[in-house]
Amino acid sequence: MGQPVEKKNHKKASGIYDVIVIGAGASGMMAAITAARQGRRVLLLEHMDKPGKKLLATGNGRCNYTNEDMDYSYYYGNKELVPSIMRYFHNYDTVSFFKEIGIYPRKKNGYYYPFSGQALSVVEALTAELKRLSVTLVVSCDIHGLKPDSRGFYVQTSTGNYRGKNVIVATGLKASEKLGSDGSLFPIIKGLGHRFVPILPALCGFEAKGMNFKRVAGVRTQASLSLVTDGCRSKLEEEGELQLTDYGVSGIPVFQISSNASRALYAGRKVGLEIDFMPDLTHSMLVEELNRRFARDKGQRTLSQSLCGLFHQKLIPEFLKKAGFHPEADAGSLGPSEVEKLATTILRYPVELTKVRDFSTAQVCTGGIRSEEIDIHTLESKLVPGLFFAGEILDVDGICGGYNLQWAWASGYVAGMLGAPVHFECHMCDSDSTD
Ligand SMILES: Cc1cc2nc3c(=O)[nH]c(=O)nc-3n(C[C@H](O)[C@H](O)[C@H](O)COP(=O)(O)OP(=O)(O)OC[C@H]3O[C@@H](n4cnc5c(N)ncnc54)[C@H](O)[C@@H]3O)c2cc1C
Secondary structure, three states, X not given: OXXXXXXXXXXXOOOEEEEEEEOOOHHHHHHHHHHHHOOOOEEEEXXXXXXXXXXXXXXXXXXXXXXXXXXXXXXXXXXXXXXXXXXXXXXXHHHHHHHHOOOOEEEEOOEEEEOOOOHHHXXXXXXXXXXXXXXXXXXXXOEEEEEEEOOEEEEEEOOEEEEEEEEEEOOOOOOOHHHOOOOOOHHHHHHOOOOEEEEEEEOOOEEEEOOOHHHHOOOEEEEEEEEEEOOEEOOOOEEEEEEEOOOEEEOHHHHHHHHHHXXXXXXXXXXXXXXXXXXXXXXXXXXXXXXXXXXXXXXXXXXXXXXXXXXOOOOHHHHHHHHOOOOOOXXXXXXXXXXXXXXXXXXXXXXXEEEEOOHHHOXXXXXXXXXXXXXXXXXXXXXXXXXXXXXXXXXXXXXXXXXXXXXXXXXXXXXXXXXXXXXXXXXXXXXXXXX
């Protein structure tokens, strides 16, 4: 593994740096590499004992670092920021950049992972590149003060005080705090005059009611769901493996609607889901299937038994009770309109979302630095010249699938260009032969 240039207690980290990057996560390492590639003298400060701790946890330890399908509608927050930044560093630039530093890509259903299958390789490749470029990395470094002055910035820390002409803040928000992004720099950033769009957990589960969740806990089932806000059903449907837990709902389709749901709950709106527990069948196909089963089992099995083999056993009583039928009633006891009602319940099962799970379970956060306080082309503060932001701390969050890391790389790249971004230039440049 590429060792950090320096580790602790950095008397040697002296003189004035062209740029001090705070936070050695995805965007901070990218910003430091970009600045160093421009010939800048770079200091990278990290308060954890190692860089890239969150990166190691990404993609279940495999790091889904970008996606082939880069549609800006997959991002939430400030809508102008993503196109404005991504034009300098797009998904294909991410693939090229990582190839340059030794990460051979593996594409699966459009999702990019390192061929090694290890997030560790991504962290090691980034730290090796930092070392090659002589970036000074200081870990276990708590920031006590950040003061702009006539010479740039004076940064007071637990490992010494440093001077930089520019500062890039890449400290993330508060998702999965134990991996480092704990909001500890927020008071200092606010002290410089910046304000935040409310920071809320996203890509996480929700507490819910409308089903006996204690009883169905542990069920994983294919489902399609739509978000319903103040009675209004979203046109977007998210299909995938729904996880029912003792507190409520989780799993990829819930994560995909989580940003919108989290913000709607914060705004005090009534938020729910309509869950289609049989996305493979239309309403009329399901009615036909139910009628076939009930006719077959009439006088011999209960309603509950008749549905066995169609749905998870724990779900069947929930469907029947929600539709107003007794699970122990005879399979032949429902009339045509009642079968219709049962099918509707199964295909549009209503659940109320009562609370978003906390930051410790969230993969990202919504919200961040208010975009009107930064230049959306350079990511420089409009309030404090020479101060830049990168990564999740900006008001952008994406759905699952490599979109959040793509944002981290792109915004890290632009911030690292220190006010003069140009399109990323690949040094290997057979960039599109990645399939
Ligand atoms: C479990 C999990 C899985 C994920 N999987 C994926 C995935 O597969 N694909 C994807 O695209 N996204 C994924 N994400 C989201 C992705 O990891 C983040 O969007 C991305 O890491 C954000 O990058 P960042 O640089 O802004 O912040 P971070 O990566 O959080 O880095 C911030 C850094 O700043 C440091 N820091 C914070 N405060 C201070 C301070 N006061 N002083 C000094 N240093 C500080 C932190 O310790 C940290 O190292 C996942 C997230 C989690 C939690």
